[in-house]
Amino acid sequence: MLPIGIIAPDFELYSTPDQKLRLSDLRNKKVILAFYPADWSPVCGDQMALYNEMLQYFYKHNAVMIGISVDSKWSHLAFIQSHKFHFPLLSDFEPKGKVARSYEAYDEETGACERALYVIDERGIIRWNYLSPVGINPGADGILDALEEMDQVTTNLSI
Amino acid sequence: MSLRPTVSERDHIQGNKEAVIELVEYGDYQCPHCGRAYPIVKRMQEELGDQLRFVFRNFPLTNIHPEATMAAVATEAAALQNKYWEMHDIIFENQDQLAKDFLLDYAKAIDLNIKKFEKDLEDTALTEKVRADFESGIRSGVNATPTFFINGEKYNNGWEGDRLLEYIKANKISVLHY
Numbered sequence: 259m260l261p262i263g264i265i266a267p268d269f270e271l272y273s274t275p276d277q278k279l280r281l282s283d284l285r286n287k288k289v290i291l292a293f294y295p296a297d298w299s300p301v302c303g304d305q306m307a308l309y310n311e312m313l314q315y316f317y318k319h320n321a322v323m324i325g326i327s328v329d330s331k332w333s334h335l336a337f338i339q340s341h342k343f344h345f346p347l348l349s350d351f352e353p354k355g356k357v358a359r360s361y362e363a364y365d366e367e368t369g370a371c372e373r374a375l376y377v378i379d380e381r382g383i384i385r386w387n388y389l390s391p392v393g394i395n396p397g398a399d400g401i402l403d404a405l406e407e408m409d410q411v412t413t414n415l416s417i
Numbered sequence: 418m419s420l421r422p423t424v425s426e427r428d429h430i431q432g433n434k435e436a437v438i439e440l441v442e443y444g445d446y447q448c449p450h451c452g453r454a455y456p457i458v459k460r461m462q463e464e465l466g467d468q469l470r471f472v473f474r475n476f477p478l479t480n481i482h483p484e485a486t487m488a489a490v491a492t493e494a495a496a497l498q499n500k501y502w503e504m505h506d507i508i509f510e511n512q513d514q515l516a517k518d519f520l521l522d523y524a525k526a527i528d529l530n531i532k533k534f535e536k537d538l539e540d541t542a543l544t545e546k547v548r549a550d551f552e553s554g555i556r557s558g559v560n561a562t563p564t565f566f567i568n569g570e571k572y573n574n575g576w577e578g579d580r581l582l583e584y585i586k587a588n589k590i591s592v593l594h595y
Contacts, residue, residue, distance in 0.1 A: 308560055310480050311551070342480040397560035399418070 259362050259374060259387050266291075266378045269357045271348040272331040279324070279346055282382065288321035288408065289378040290401055293363040293371040295392060297329045297337040297347075305373070305395045310343050312398050319405035320380070324348060327371050328355050365392070377404045418558030418571040427546075428472045429492075429501045432462060436470040438585060441566040443474050443554045446489060446508050447482035447515060454563045454576055455509040461582050473505060475550040476562050484515040487538070489547040491520045494537035495529060503527040 260266075266281065266289075273279040281289065294305055309323050316323055325347040329337070334347040350357045350371065358364035363374035373396060377386040386404035390396035420441060424430065442458065444451040462469055477485035488508050495504030507523045508515065517538075524534045537543060554564070558571055565572040567585065574580060 305560065307478055307481055311478055312555065315552070315555070344480075395560040397558045398555050399558045402555060 259389050260376070260384060262384050262387060264384055265382055266376065266384050267357075267360045268382075269360070271326070271350060271357060273346040273348055275331050275335060279348060281378075284322060285382055286380050288319060288380060288405065290316060290321055290323045291361070291374075291376040291378065292323065292325045293358055293361065293374040294325060294327050295365075295368070295370040295373065296327055297333050304341075306337075306343060306347070307341055308395070308398060310341065310345065312402075313344055315398075315402060316405070319409055321377070321405055326350050326357060328358070328369070363389070368392075375401060377401060377408070379408060420553075420566045420569045420571075421556040422553060423569060424472050428474065429496060429505075430470050430472050431502055432470040433467040434470060436468055438465060438469045439472065439566075439568050440469060440581075441472040441474060441569075443476040443550075443557075443559045443562060443564045443566075445475070445477045445482055445485045445562045446492075446512065447485040448478070448562045449512070451563045452509055452512045457576065457578075457581065461585075464582060465585070474554060475547045476554040476559055476564070477547065477551065478562070486544065486547055487517065488515045488520065489550075490538055490540075490543045491524070491534075493543040493546055494534050494540070495524065495527070497537055498529050498533065500527050500529060504529075 268280065268282045270278050270280040292309065306325055313323060323345040325345065327347065328350050330351050331349040334349055338347060355364045355371065358371045361374065361376065363372045365372050373390040373392050375388045375396060376384055379385045385408055388396060388400050424439060424441065440461070442454065458471060462471060475489040477489055479486050492501055492504045492508065495501055504523065504527060507527060511519065511523065521531065524531055557566065563576065565576055565581065572581070572584065574584065
C-alpha cells in the first residue's frame with residue numbers, strides 16, 4: 259500500500275468500451291479508489307453493490323467512487339448493467355494490473371487486484387488507505403469516517 | 418465492530434426487553450439469504466425463550482432489490498397499528514411476492530386498517546426511518562445481508578444451520594456489553 263500524504267499516482271483507464279477516465283481530471287473532488295479482485299462475485303452483499311447504495315452519502319462529502327479491477331471493459335459493462343451500478347468501474351487490463359501495481363495493490367500470485375481502498379483529496383493527495391483481507395468485504399464505514407474527518411479538518415483550517 | 422447506535426426505543430424489539438442476549442439483524446426483505454435466516458432466528462427464539470431479545474433493522478440494497486424499501490416501509494406502516502412483527506413475518510414468508518398489491522393483501526391478512534395503511538405507505542417519515550436504519554448499518558460495519566450483532570458486537574462467522582445458536586451457547590453470552 260502507498261503511504262498517506264503523497265500524491266496519488268496519475269493514471270488513465272477505460273471506464274466504458276470507448277471512454278477513458280483520468281484521475282487528474284477529478285481534481286476538486288475527493289476520489290475513493292476501490293481496487294477489488296473480480297467482477298461477478300456471487301453474493302448479494304457484494305462490495306461494489308454496497309458502494310452503489312452509498313453514492314448519495316459520498317456525494318455529500320464531494321466524493322466520487324471509482325472501482326478498479328483487471329477485468330476487461332466488456333466484463334465491466336455487463337457487470338454494471340446487470341447490477342445497475344451508478345459509478346464507473348475501470349479496467350486495469352492492458353498492461354494488466356499496471357495501475358494496481360503502482361498503488362501496491364496487486365497480488366502477483368492470483369494476478370488480480372487486492373481489496374485495497376484509497377481516499378484521495380481535492381488536490382490529489384492520498385489521505386486514507388486500507389487493505390482488507392481478500393475474502394472480506396471491507397464495508398464502507400472506514401471510508402465515511404475518513405471523509406468526515408477530512409471535512410472537519412478543512413472546516414477548522416478555514417476558520 | 419460495534420453497533421452504532423445501540424438499541425433504543427426507536428427499534429422494534431421482540432421478546433423479553435430485559436433479556437441477557439440481544440440479537441440484532443440487519444436485513445433486506447428481498448434478499449434470499451435473509452429469507453433463509455428467517456426460520457433460523459425463529460428457532461433461536463423458541464430455544465432461548467426469555468433469554469433472548471431480537472431486533473430487526475433494515476438494510477435494503479435498492480438497486481438489486483427494487484421492492485425491498487417498500488416492503489420495509491410496509492412493516493413500519495404496520496407498526497403504526499401495532500403489528501410490526503406480524504407484517505415482518507408475513508413478508509418473509511412470501512418473499513418472492515413483494516409488489517404493492519401483495520403488500521396490501523398481507524395488510525388485509527393481518528387485519529390492518531387498509532385506508533390508514535395505504536396512506537402511511539406514502540409517509541416520507543417512514544421511508545426516512547428505513548434510510549436511517551441503513552445508515553446505522555453502514556456505521557456499524559454492515560457490508561452484506563444478513564449481518565448479525567450479538568450483544569452489540571458484530572458476528573463475523575456463518576449463521577446457517579445452528580451456528581449462531583451454538584456460538585451463543587459456547588460463549589455463554591450473558592452480559593450486555595453496554
